[in-house]
Amino acid sequence: MAHVERLGLSRRSFSAAMLAMLAMPRSAMAQTGSDRIAVLDWPWAETLLALKIAPLAVAEAGLYRKRVVTPALPDGTIDLGLRSWPNIELLKSLRPDLILTQANYGISAAILEPIAPTLALPLFTPERRPLHFAEAGLLDIATRLAREPQAEAFLASFNAELEDIRQSLSGYDGRPLLIAKFADDRMLDIYGPGSLFQDVLDRLGLANAWIQSGNHWGFSTAGLDAIARAPEARLVIIEPGPSSSLASSDLWKALPAVRADRVVTIPPTWVFGGMPSARRFAAVLGKALASA
Incomplete structure (x- = not known):
């Protein structure tokens, strides 16, 4: 059983996934051209959708819909289990033409190559330029699938x-921004240099109040005192916001940004994403700041 759990789905879940695939109408199963593409990481799933290609299968497809939100996955998309370790048995049974994954994350391309040709693309690297690599990945996928016109159209609209x-x-x-997401009731992830959000701020000409480099993905996990250390900043909270108990507390009300009514909230936005996530972040941030 431990082995089955490591593959990402139970035997019962695997059987259900196969039955769902067989029961799908032809229209739901249809791919662009003859491409049957399995995607193990969300930035490349959203990139594929930006190129007007519906993936056959995506890891943690249900969670994608809650955290990435848009571009939306088609209803018939098969769930491959965990992004870090997908259901290999199911993946083999789908016989994909191509597997898309993120380099240096999750299962290695060496394990995937015997199943199908695999394109492992970098995104978060020591260079700390995720938006640059997101664009490079979009172009690499477009070239591989002969979708260069779609890539050019997307880049034009993005810019x-x-x-x-x-x-x-x-x-x-x-006013500089402090972009944060609650990790729990007292801790926040705050996004700085090396994050996808930082790259978008640079493109929009906005200053970031958080200059710490943080972790591999460009964010730092800190307590509420971090907000107090940036008294002049405008706080941007990625939903969900503080709990009702925290929001009504004297501690929260004493924070400079809260006390001065310099807090805006934006809908869930995927910081580990590609160009579509960057575009979504820019759009929701722009809307929130327009009335700030």
């Missing part, structure tokens, strides 16, 4: 949209 948002914020007061 135009970010420029529009930048222009819409021309009246913003220039």
Whole structure:
């Protein structure tokens, strides 16, 4: 049983997944052209969708819908189990034409190559330029699948949209931002250099109040005192926000940003994502700051 759990799905779940696949209508199973693509990490799943290609299967597809949100996965997308260790038995049975995964994360390409040709693309690297690698990955996938026109169209719309948002914020007061997501009731992940969000702030001409480099993904986990150490910042909270007990506490109300009513919230946005996540972050942040 331990072996089955390590594969990401129980035998019962595997059987259910296979029955669901067989029961799908042809329209739900149809892929663009003849491509049957399995995706083990969400940035490349959303990138594939940006290229107008529906993936056959995605790891943790249900959770993708809650955390990445958009672009939305088609209803018929098969769930491959864990991103860190997908259900290999199910993956083999699907006989994909291509497997997309993130380099240096989760299961190695050497294990996947015997199943199907595998494209392992870097995103978070020691260079700490995730948006750059997200664009490079988009172009690599487009070249591999002969979708260069779709990639060019996406990049044109991406650049135009970010420029529009930048222009819409021309009246913003220039106050630096502290971008945070609650890890629990007292700890937050705060995003700084090396994060996807930092790259978007740079494109929008916005200052980040958090200058610590943080971990591999560009964020630091800190207590509420970190907010107090940036008294002039505007606090941007990625939903969900503070618990009701914390929000009503004297501790929370005493924080400079809270006391001065300099707090905005934005919908769930995936910090570990590719270009579609970067575009979503820019859009929701721009909307939140427009009325700040």
